[in-house]
Amino acid sequence: MSPEIIDALAANAVFYEVFERRSSEAMEALWLDDDSVSCTHPGWPTLHGPAAVQQSWRRILGGPQHLQFIVSDERAHVVGDVAWVTCVENLLGDDGPQGSTAAINLFRRGPAGAWRMVAHHAGPVMQRP
């Protein structure tokens, strides 16, 4: 595994770690501050731009429910200054398993060379009978 793939997987892991500990400040810091950013929470329409995206995170992270993620099947790809990671988010809430979502997370190298998130798109995976 190349160093840049390892870095991209690490950036992805930080995203879920920040989500779990519900830090709006850390969440904002890991996103690129750029009009190109977009975020699609499960079942939501896509939000565009830093203001809308960060407002959604403040609401979600400030909400009453503590979500824990067991992230699985992470696969990272890097092309130049862009990385994308697909993974499965297995959610555990206060009341037990909350199902799973399929996610794709897109990162771009920021000014300091670190991966910064530019897109997060998570969709619910329907349970098979």
Add this chain to the structure above:
Amino acid sequence: MSPEIIDALAANAVFYEVFERRSSEAMEALWLDDDSVSCTHPGWPTLHGPAAVQQSWRRILGGPQHLQFIVSDERAHVVGDVAWVTCVENLLGDDGPQGSTAAINLFRRGPAGAWRMVAHHAGPVMQRP
């Protein structure tokens, strides 16, 4: 709008045009033939690799229902050899409107310089009451 943004939007439009006319051959041709490809149909788990992705398209495009897409809010971004487009897929089926999905489509410049799809992730948007 830069030429490469116009090209990325055109690649995105071709994807939906191919989807509408249900050509498995054209769908396969517009994807990169590379293990990095992934596809998340609404409600499905993410499929990885050309074999699984193309098999899913053959099943969907070979199915009985004709879907028409009114694609809106397309926004394209290009960083080096990667482009991503977010858009809303407003579905019209044989029985009328089928709701909408939020999509992110990722393209990579192929060997011949044209944009080839490397990831498609579409998630259902829940109707607000």
